[in-house]
Amino acid sequence: MEEIHTTYNPANVSIHHSATPNSLNLDRNLRVLVAEDDPTNRIVAERYLNKMGFDVDLVTNGMEALNKLEKENYDLILMDCQMPVMDGYQATKEIRHREGLLNHTPIIALTANAVNGDAEKCFAAGMDAYIPKPVKMKSLKEVINQTLDQLSQNTEETENDFSRENRGIN
């Protein structure tokens, strides 16, 4: 089985995972922050993620997510789009602003919208992917793995570019 070895911030941990959704092989449990105001949706997200082997923290709006991220590092964020106090779009923009260019925590939107333009709105805010509600275990696994795989590839390419630049190779 081909393993992908990736290091990325802010958790800055070595992640070893295969390209298949059901066979995550990690050095430790990945940490996921879920920002979702509806308690029934929180139950679904938390239980699914726990079953998938993730450690999960829950917050109920975008502001709480920002506060949590000031104190803790996460490997992945699931972000509801519409929340009180601060919505998921605004929180994501702020997270990306704070990260700057070097860091990138993957953010997956949770949205009850299914109309055209919503995906673009998520991506414009800086989200990496989105999952329409109701969230199902299968789709959640697939999107998380696709997102982490994409991040692995991007990080490898960035590291290779950086290495080439340091060696003076164009």
Next chain:
Amino acid sequence: MILAERIEELIEEIDLDGALEMIEIFLSDPEFGINKRLNSLQISLDNKDGIALSREAHKLKGSASNFEATDVVQLSGILEQQGIRNEFEKAKQTFDSLKDAVGVLTKQLIQIKQKY
């Protein structure tokens, strides 16, 4: 998928306690339960507040979608759009239909809860 099948799926994918907790919240939670949601929708309609109407309908849609309650999800979605467009007369009719659909869903969820 009919409601009973969806609940079975939730029990399988989450667990019985989680599924029952979701039903309990939907039925009875003072902040997130269906009575509070319907009341908020009614207030939004009375105040002709399209933004609040859209927001509250969106929340109900997201919550009901966990049970794949098709009628409630669809009507909430229509109400959400009517709120965005400030179509309050149409929204009143949609809200009446939504209340009926919620009544059906509520009865079904109570029956399922009693079964377990």
